[in-house]
Amino acid sequence: MLKSAKNVFWEALLVTATVFFFGIILGMAFENSRVDKINDYYTISEISMMDILALNDIMQMENISCENLVQANIDFADRIYEEAKLLEKYEAAGKISDDFKLAHKKYDLMRTFLWANSIKTFDKCKNGFNSVVYLYEYETEDLGQKATQNVWSKILGDLKEEVGGQVILIPIAVDSDLVSLNLMTRDFNISEYPVVIINNKHVITELSNAETLKAYLQE
């Protein structure tokens, strides 16, 4: 009996290992398809980004209306805002693949690029739009900070819905360890998160409600 008993234990191990292995492979394929989807979006966004950069450069040479540049910035910001939301969902559900982290970092870099570009655009077209940069820590373990960030995200989301056409909303996770981003936050003397920077001059560390933001936007 003991001999056959041992056999069934090994057989079960073999069957389990096989099923488990295929499950993991299937899971990886599933997650990779999501990574591919994000990467496809990223490629399109990257082209738009280059387009905006080109537009910026052309503007220095020729007299182009601010309206085009501002609208291009807003449209682009809106698009990557939506893509980032999808990415965060996928990333939260991504358990095996580490590729989401890389995609997240790429998007953070792109948004940093957009932030830098929006500063340039803002200098040229001061009255054309408002920029709202939201800096947060994605991987924080502090429950209070997580809760604060949840509420701030909602307030900013509501604000965007209300006055979307005039606001460039750029949420950036600061824990991506990007040199360019670190340099920019240092320029603004930011050491604690979350933080909202309005029109590249007001650094808000305490946010009681959406009205506070609106007041700054109207200045």
Place this chain on the structure above:
Amino acid sequence: MEWLTVVYLVYTFIALYILTLFVLIYLQNKDRMYEIPPIKKQYKLSIVIPCFNAEKVIGETIETLLKSNYPGLKQIIVSDDCSTDNSYKIAKMYEKRYPGKVKAVRTPKNTGRAAGAKNYGARFVRTELIGFTDDDSRPRNDAISNMIGFFNDSQVGGVTSRVLVQNRNNFLEKSQAIEYKIISFTRKLLGFVDSVYVTNGPLSIYRKKAFEECCGFSMTNWTEDIELTWHLVAKGYKIRMALSAKVYTIAPTTFKQWFRQRLRWNVGGLQTINAYKSAFFRCGMLGLFIIPFFVVSWALAIFGLLLITYRIVRMVLIKYLTASYSIEAQTAILSMSDLDLTPSILIFFGTALFILGFTYNLLALAYSKEQDFKKHNLFQILGYMILYLTAYPAILIISVFNYIKGKKTWN
């Protein structure tokens, strides 16, 4: 990969392995599930009924045993543990009515343990086989004869029966009825790999020689039946499970009774693990499977509960802080983006395991059809799986505390 994901995957692997193991054992032995080995030798048997304050039920238990169709049943010994009610008088009355067939004995003083009454009653047994049944258990009249044939194998030291729940009125009783059936089915499967880990109190029969080699039931262990089984296995005896030997018992009817019973079972389980820790990876299937299976099940259940509690507390705290701040900031407490329904690989694995577990339970229940009772409906089975089983790890944790607390006292 996050450490939490690794933990979940390890859990998934172990759960999948155990399920696969049971399914394979079943597939390899499905024709033998209800085997009744022919009785080659008419062994003489005595049944001991440990009894304490059981005046309402003891008579019926004796009557039930008297109806047994096994001709080798020579004596029924009621071992009264100094009951304060009329139990002993009733047993004496049956002794007079059935001279030689029924014997009533009384412990010199109350032992406070079923093991005490069992061991005392065992002193009066003169047959090759000795059986025990609880004072509120009802073995079917063919139960004993369906068990005896297993003793054809001289290595078999004990045979246990299938315990079923008699009372099935409230949710707790119905859940236990389901649980007992699944346990019996699983125990039968474990029997095919020499890994039966308990010979139950409601009806188990032992070779007297083997019983005496183990010095009877342990007086210090809260689950003397588990301890005796491990002792027998450690001594090289085989334990068999007779699925066709049915015995009905009264399950706890209130949560308090149920909780106390499970606490006793689990503290006893811990005592047994501690007593046999030196047999780990030794003594055949006891050390190779039974003890590791017990220990791993305990560790996984307790760690799993702590992990889930940590996750839930953390989630509730975040939700609470977010809600408080949302009210203060006059923004929506809940929005569509909070309802994240993006499936992950862990959800797929979890769902697959739940379906497999559910299927296994259905298989076990399908193998336990009873003519006298209605079939369990889907809600009862789901209630058992989702509510009843979920409460169990909490009992394990309390048992560990009680065991540690009790151990100091016992020392």
